[in-house]
Amino acid sequence: MRRPLWLWWLGLLVASVCLFAVSDTVADPDLWGHLTFGRDILQTRRVIQQDRYSYLSDRPWINHEWLSELIFASTYQVAGPSGLVALKTVAGLFLLSLGLRQLCREQLNPLASSLFLLLVALALRPGLGAVRPQFFTYVLFACMLILIRNSSRGRTDALWLLVPVFAVWVNLHGGVLAGLAVLCVWAPIKAGMILWGRTSGNIRRFVEVAKIGVPFAVCLFALAFNPYGIGLVRFLLTTATVPRPEISEWAPVSLVSLSGVAYLALLAVSAWGWTGSRKPLDLSLFLVHLATAVAPLLAVRHLPMFALATVILAGEHISEVGNSSLERVSQTERPAAWLIAPIAGTTLIMIVLSFWSFQGIRIEPGNFDFPVRAVAILDGSGIEGNLLVDFDWGEYVIWHLGPQLKVSIDGRRETVYSEQMQCRDADFRKGLPGWEDLLRRGEPSLALLRRGTMSDQRMRQQSGWAMAYEDRICSLFVREGASLWERISQVTIPPLPCDGKGMWFPVADGR
Numbered sequence: 001m002r003r004p005l006w007l008w009w010l011g012l013l014v015a016s017v018c019l020f021a022v023s024d025t026v027a028d029p030d031l032w033g034h035l036t037f038g039r040d041i042l043q044t045r046r047v048i049q050q051d052r053y054s055y056l057s058d059r060p061w062i063n064h065e066w067l068s069e070l071i072f073a074s075t076y077q078v079a080g081p082s083g084l085v086a087l088k089t090v091a092g093l094f095l096l097s098l099g100l101r102q103l104c105r106e107q108l109n110p111l112a113s114s115l116f117l118l119l120v121a122l123a124l125r126p127g128l129g130a131v132r133p134q135f136f137t138y139v140l141f142a143c144m145l146i147l148i149r150n151s152s153r154g155r156t157d158a159l160w161l162l163v164p165v166f167a168v169w170v171n172l173h174g175g176v177l178a179g180l181a182v183l184c185v186w187a188p189i190k191a192g193m194i195l196w197g198r199t200s201g202n203i204r205r206f207v208e209v210a211k212i213g214v215p216f217a218v219c220l221f222a223l224a225f226n227p228y229g230i231g232l233v234r235f236l237l238t239t240a241t242v243p244r245p246e247i248s249e250w251a252p253v254s255l256v257s258l259s260g261v262a263y264l265a266l267l268a269v270s271a272w273g274w275t276g277s278r279k280p281l282d283l284s285l286f287l288v289h290l291a292t293a294v295a296p297l298l299a300v301r302h303l304p305m306f307a308l309a310t311v312i313l314a315g316e317h318i319s320e321v322g323n324s325s326l327e328r329v330s331q332t333e334r335p336a337a338w339l340i341a342p343i344a345g346t347t348l349i350m351i352v353l354s355f356w357s358f359q360g361i362r363i364e365p366g367n368f369d370f371p372v373r374a375v376a377i378l379d380g381s382g383i384e385g386n387l388l389v390d391f392d393w394g395e396y397v398i399w400h401l402g403p404q405l406k407v408s409i410d411g412r413r414e415t416v417y418s419e420q421m422q423c424r425d426a427d428f429r430k431g432l433p434g435w436e437d438l439l440r441r442g443e444p445s446l447a448l449l450r451r452g453t454m455s456d457q458r459m460r461q462q463s464g465w466a467m468a469y470e471d472r473i474c475s476l477f478v479r480e481g482a483s484l485w486e487r488i489s490q491v492t493i494p495p496l497p498c499d500g501k502g503m504w505f506p507v508a509d510g511r
Helices: 005-023 031-044 066-105 110-128 134-152 156-172 176-195 202-222 230-239 258-276 283-297 300-313 315-330 336-357 372-381 391-401 419-430 454-461 484-489
Strands: 385-389 405-407 446-450 465-470 474-479
Touching: 005 066, 005 110, 005 336, 031 066, 031 391, 066 110, 066 134, 066 156, 066 300, 066 315, 110 134, 110 258, 110 300, 110 315, 134 156, 134 176, 134 283, 134 300, 156 176, 156 202, 176 202, 176 230, 176 283, 258 283, 258 300, 258 315, 283 300, 300 315, 372 391, 372 446, 372 474, 372 484, 385 391, 391 405, 391 446, 419 454, 446 454, 454 474, 465 484, 474 484
Parallel strands: 385 405, 385 446
Antiparallel strands: 446 474, 465 474
8 A cells, every 4th residue: 555655754753762762871870880890891801809099998899780881891992982982872772662662563653663663663762862881672572572471372482582581681780570570460460360261281281380480490599600600699689679869760750851751651552552442461571561560660771671662562452452543643744844844954963963973972061971181180180099989970080080080979879889988988978977087998099079069068178188189070189188188289270161061972081
């Protein structure tokens, strides 16, 4: 059947928006650390379990993202920042292509497919806006959903592919726990559906249950396939329940944000599909999808998983009701004259912006600011020692100044710092009673603090410390009597924006 011209242009527009959504990249505070630690693994050819970048780390380092960091460092070594953007873009396009393939298989009409895919891209954006190990979780999560969907349709042999998926996943990112949770929801329910079914004899039913249970059990053993063995699984299970109120992506999705709009739209489309479709409902897949729908209410970082579950598990139901509702609109020729021009113009803009994204990874103070000028001054002085630093800036300092200058804290959190040490750091940053304890631990000679915070205000009044440099976002303090003051004062302040605005990763060092 011939499709109107404006639908082809709409498809191009959606494709260009999707490309921009997965290619546009901003610098995340952990990026510098991921590359540093991955580079160390490349150089030493082993997963380093002894930290050398912090003077307050007080537990053996459990690097649960070592394989992701190795991939990032290898990519950066070969292709630089543009290679990292390309790696993330390929992952994002792979996810969207899986969704498109599902919609095409269900023969969803072009208008509905375009709108649905655009919604999925919008929901994926929070997880694909930066180069982070979690995008590997989204890729493997999608693969897992496809395998359990195929198994629910009778292709149970596909479940054995979950074993290598989990063996690799556990070395890439802690999001493997999300995959484990889905399996723990789906497998028992599917087994129960088979046991209580009346379509086959008892022996046949037990054989079908075994085809699910045995691969499931082997997947559990595959989780121990990592440098830390079963200890990594225990560690992940412990840390998964730790609240992280200071990290925005661990907060529940805000329904008045762009992510919240995407979540509500996906929820509405899901309900529309499940309730309006006349196709048989698979209870196990429905409950898995329901679980992914609840997850963003716990943490917004789970929104991409809900989007993937919607298109993979509910796609066939959404396609049925979508075809019946939008087929007449998709056949109309009338909007062509006035729609093609703005669609074509917007498509061209999106394509240009997408190609511009491949220049590298930009510093965006609206998302995260970094003490670019202050660190350039420290870099130029060649200082060594211990540095009290803001949590978000730890790994930025590690990349530029470590391990000669060791930090008090960084984004690795519980992988190298005990709960007690994290609490002491939080008390220091908030200026709570006992905050000055960190001024004694490890005898730091420098402090790089976010300007205007309670710790900054208290340090300005603290005896024994003097201001060596300050700008709009940070304050650099030096312990009085240290020889560092003279070395810092001799450094010419580089002509760099104090917060990195307009600059690109990894940022000039000012030397």
